[in-house]
Amino acid sequence: MLRVAAVDLGASSGRVMLGLYDGARLTLEERHRFSTRPVQMGNHLCTDVAQLHAHVLRGLDACHQDSRLDAVGIDGWAVDFGLVNDRGELVAPPRHYRDPGHEAGVVRAGQLISSDELFLETGIQHLPFNTIYQLLALQSEAPDLMSRTAWLLLLPDLLNFFLTGIPRAEFTNATTTQLVSAETGDWSEKLLARLGLPRRMFPDIAAPGATLGPARRLTAVGAPQVVHVASHDTASAVVAVPARRQPCLYISSGTWSLVGTTVPSPITSLPAAKSNFSNEGGVGHYRLLKNVMGLWILQEVQREWAAADQALSLAQLLREAEESPPFAHLFDPDHPRFLHPPSMLAAIREACEEGGRAPRERGEVVRAILESLVLKYRWVVEELARITGYSFDAVHVVGGGSQNALLSQWTADCLNLPVFAGPAEASAWGNAVMQLVALGELGSLDEARELIRTSVDIRVYEPRASEMWEEPYKRFCDLVSDPHRAS
Numbered sequence: 001m002l003r004v005a006a007v008d009l010g011a012s013s014g015r016v017m018l019g020l021y022d023g024a025r026l027t028l029e030e031r032h033r034f035s036t037r038p039v040q041m042g043n044h045l046c047t048d049v050a051q052l053h054a055h056v057l058r059g060l061d062a063c064h065q066d067s068r069l070d071a072v073g074i075d076g077w078a079v080d081f082g083l084v085n086d087r088g089e090l091v092a093p094p095r096h097y098r099d100p101g102h103e104a105g106v107v108r109a110g111q112l113i114s115s116d117e118l119f120l121e122t123g124i125q126h127l128p129f130n131t132i133y134q135l136l137a138l139q140s141e142a143p144d145l146m147s148r149t150a151w152l153l154l155l156p157d158l159l160n161f162f163l164t165g166i167p168r169a170e171f172t173n174a175t176t177t178q179l180v181s182a183e184t185g186d187w188s189e190k191l192l193a194r195l196g197l198p199r200r201m202f203p204d205i206a207a208p209g210a211t212l213g214p215a216r217r218l219t220a221v222g223a224p225q226v227v228h229v230a231s232h233d234t235a236s237a238v239v240a241v242p243a244r245r246q247p248c249l250y251i252s253s254g255t256w257s258l259v260g261t262t263v264p265s266p267i268t269s270l271p272a273a274k275s276n277f278s279n280e281g282g283v284g285h286y287r288l289l290k291n292v293m294g295l296w297i298l299q300e301v302q303r304e305w306a307a308a309d310q311a312l313s314l315a316q317l318l319r320e321a322e323e324s325p326p327f328a329h330l331f332d333p334d335h336p337r338f339l340h341p342p343s344m345l346a347a348i349r350e351a352c353e354e355g356g357r358a359p360r361e362r363g364e365v366v367r368a369i370l371e372s373l374v375l376k377y378r379w380v381v382e383e384l385a386r387i388t389g390y391s392f393d394a395v396h397v398v399g400g401g402s403q404n405a406l407l408s409q410w411t412a413d414c415l416n417l418p419v420f421a422g423p424a425e426a427s428a429w430g431n432a433v434m435q436l437v438a439l440g441e442l443g444s445l446d447e448a449r450e451l452i453r454t455s456v457d458i459r460v461y462e463p464r465a466s467e468m469w470e471e472p473y474k475r476f477c478d479l480v481s482d483p484h485r486a487s
């Protein structure tokens with residue numbers, strides 16, 4: 001029996017899962033779960049990395065209790081990083097991508113390089129919090145910071161560094177910095193020079209499936225091998241998409257909804273640029289996808305209701321949504337106002353008022369969120385088909401959002417495609433199977449996916465009454481306001 005620990009840092013919660021592989025089947029058992037929510041520290045929204053590290057250690061301890069671990073792999077949300085000095089200490093608290101302070105970096109980048117050139121060089125979509133912008137904002141705010149920095153380490157790489165003492169970048173997550181060349185898959189020296197970012201702080205890039213080194217800082221519990229999984233959580237989730245036919249259409253549904261497909265190499269054509277698609281690195285492929293704001297909007301609304309003592313279970317909220325009138329309030333969920341508003345309810349109200357009337361009842365609000373999300377999925381899928389020339393006959397929904405039956409059914413209805421829902425813990429599954437690849441137990445991504453198919457349960461939602469979505473979709477298309485979309 002092989003024992004691997006999959007550490008997965010999602011945008012709202014993290015977990016450490018113990019993977020048990022008997023040569024034929026893989027099972028995952030949750031051993032520790034914790035919040036990954038950012039904390040406001042002074043003027044900035046930050047990630048509490050010390051807490052994250054402590055939770056990783058606790059989770060690994062819990063995995064170790066019965067017997068030794070063979071390997072450990074860490075994946076997490078993209079883009080965010082820590083800067084460490086040559087003594088291996090953080091030079092500043094890592095900022096969170098939802099911190100509004102990165103905006104200054106977007107302005108600075110615009111002075112140094114055009115957005116078309118940036119896309120051509122990196123193949124990465126414009127998101128105002130990409131590492132490139134975070135770094136440029138820091139550089140102008142605290143110019144001494146970089147001179148004190150030995151390494152820039154994205155969060156999973158940083159936690160790997162705490163375990164092993166080895167500074168190394170992993171490919172899938174590195175691409176999300178928007179500093180990696182779409183052509184070479186390595187840091188773009190040209191771009192770094194142009195932006196005045198020191199090349200020396202970017203570590204060597206390793207491929208997913210490579211071994212990093214023993215977790216020698218875990219002496220109390222032995223020293224399992226730390227391996228490079230696809231350390232971007234979305235890349236791990238895409239590894240776990242249990243499709244028989246490739247390329248397939250997937251939605252990695254959680255705090256974000258990542259809607260995309262896989263392509264053999266980056267597509268940096270004009271239509272891809274205009275629709276602001278991303279070519280993020282994957283395991284033997286690129287992930288051509290787009291960020292949709294996702295269940296974050298609903299999570300924030302639930303948080304607001306809970307704070308006002310009006311907490312209701314998700315099941316109850318979904319029931320109320322189903323009982324509310326259809327297509328009464330639509331909005332583009334990807335408007336920047338939803339990224340980190342002081343009040344999500346107020347942001348929704350404002351957006352709906354621009355197009356008509358604001359929702360008042362709880363059920364109406366939830367319905368507006370879910371309908372707007374699935375309409376945006378359709379918009380992205382149509383763009384995706386146009387850019388790739390692919391046609392899709394099903395959609396795989398993976399991640400926590402795949403457990404939301406109403407959202408899955410409406411996704412099937414709106415896209416007029418069957419939805420295959422699951423696995424819910426897709427990133428952890430993708431993480432665990434890549435560890436088996438690194439350990440030499442599985443030979444390829446296809447084998448890894450086959451193992452997942454035989455190990456998880458998938459629910460199927462057939463499309464119903466799709467014609468009902470036609471008229472609202474036309475209305476919705478008029479609302480879509482992507483800053484990079486051709487008018």
Ligand code: LFR
Pocket residue numbers: 010011076077078079080097232233234255256258291
């Ligand atoms: C999902 C995710 C997305 C990335 C966003 C910010 O958890 O990793 O792929 O765009 O978080 O890092």
